[in-house]
Amino acid sequence: MTRVVLLVLFVVFGVIVFLTSMDYNQYQAEIVLLKNEINTLSEEYDSTSSNAEQSKNIIEQKETKIKELEDKGKRITLEKYFSFLKNDPVGQQLGMYFILFSSIPIVLFLIGTFRSKKKRRNIRRAFKNGGGKSKAAITSLTGTAFEINDNPQYRITIGFVYKGTYIKKTVKKVFYWFSAPYVGQSIEIVYDPLRKKIYLIDDLDEEVLKTIFKN
Numbered sequence: 001m002t003r004v005v006l007l008v009l010f011v012v013f014g015v016i017v018f019l020t021s022m023d024y025n026q027y028q029a030e031i032v033l034l035k036n037e038i039n040t041l042s043e044e045y046d047s048t049s050s051n052a053e054q055s056k057n058i059i060e061q062k063e064t065k066i067k068e069l070e071d072k073g074k075r076i077t078l079e080k081y082f083s084f085l086k087n088d089p090v091g092q093q094l095g096m097y098f099i100l101f102s103s104i105p106i107v108l109f110l111i112g113t114f115r116s117k118k119k120r121r122n123i124r125r126a127f128k129n130g131g132g133k134s135k136a137a138i139t140s141l142t143g144t145a146f147e148i149n150d151n152p153q154y155r156i157t158i159g160f161v162y163k164g165t166y167i168k169k170t171v172k173k174v175f176y177w178f179s180a181p182y183v184g185q186s187i188e189i190v191y192d193p194l195r196k197k198i199y200l201i202d203d204l205d206e207e208v209l210k211t212i213f214k215n
Contacts, residue, residue, distance in 0.1 A: 027069040034062045034069075108148075123199050126192035133201070136160035138185045139168065148174050154181055158198070162191055169198045 041059050073080070084091040126132075136158040146153040157170045175181050190199045 027073045031066050031069050031073075034066050038062050038066075119199060122192070122197070123190050123201065126190050126195070126197070126199060129192050129194040131190055131192045131194075134160050134162065134189055134191055136187050136189045136198075138181055138183055138187060140183060141181055144172060146174075151175060151177050152180070156181060158187060158189065160189060160191070160198075162193065167191070171198065171200065173200055 038059055041055055041062075044055070085095045086092070137160070139157045139159045141154045141156040144153045144155055151174050153172055153174045155170060155172050157168060159166060159168045161167070173181075188201050190201055191197075192199070
């Protein structure tokens with residue numbers, strides 16, 4: 001999901017930069033300088049002077065250079081993109097927004113990866129502590145008003161039997177919006193009897209579970 005969000009952000013950002021950079025010319029400063037030089041030479045130009053022809057040639061060369069820079073500035077190139085983002089105020093603002101919004105899914109992805117690895121370590125430790133897989137049932141649940149990608153989080157209380165003892169634990173879990181939990185729903189867990197903690201494993205795929213239980 002995170003990869004899709006990032007891809008969409010890059011595409012949208014690219015389109016926005018393309019549209020807003022159409023009128024941008026990275027050679028604008030040089031063009032303005034050449035125009036000022038032409039204005040100065042034109043004011044000093046005297047057709048009767050001995051260097052009149054030389055001055056006229058210089059003006060024509062600068063006008064030709066301006067035309068070349070204007071044509072070159074209309075081309076869509078990576079140089080133009082990067083110059084637009086680096087030097088133009090609008091481009092700088094777009095770049096800042098892009099960094100801000102693209103960092104959010106990246107941070108969420110890193111947090112999710114860290115939590116997933118931590119959960120696997122805890123499950124392995126639970127087995128080493130004498131725990132194991134068990135079936136539990138949801139006995140009560142309430143929404144937390146927290147969502148991830150429009151998927152709601154619930155605070156659920158589950159009950160299960162461990163070595164003849166009925167145990168109740170409350171945990172938080174994000175469910176897909178199209179599969180809301182309900183009281184009585186069966187759910188797979190791993191219980192750590194030493195740490196008195198449970199870990200929900202119904203959201204882990206079979207390959208991950210095999211790796212955990214194998215080790």
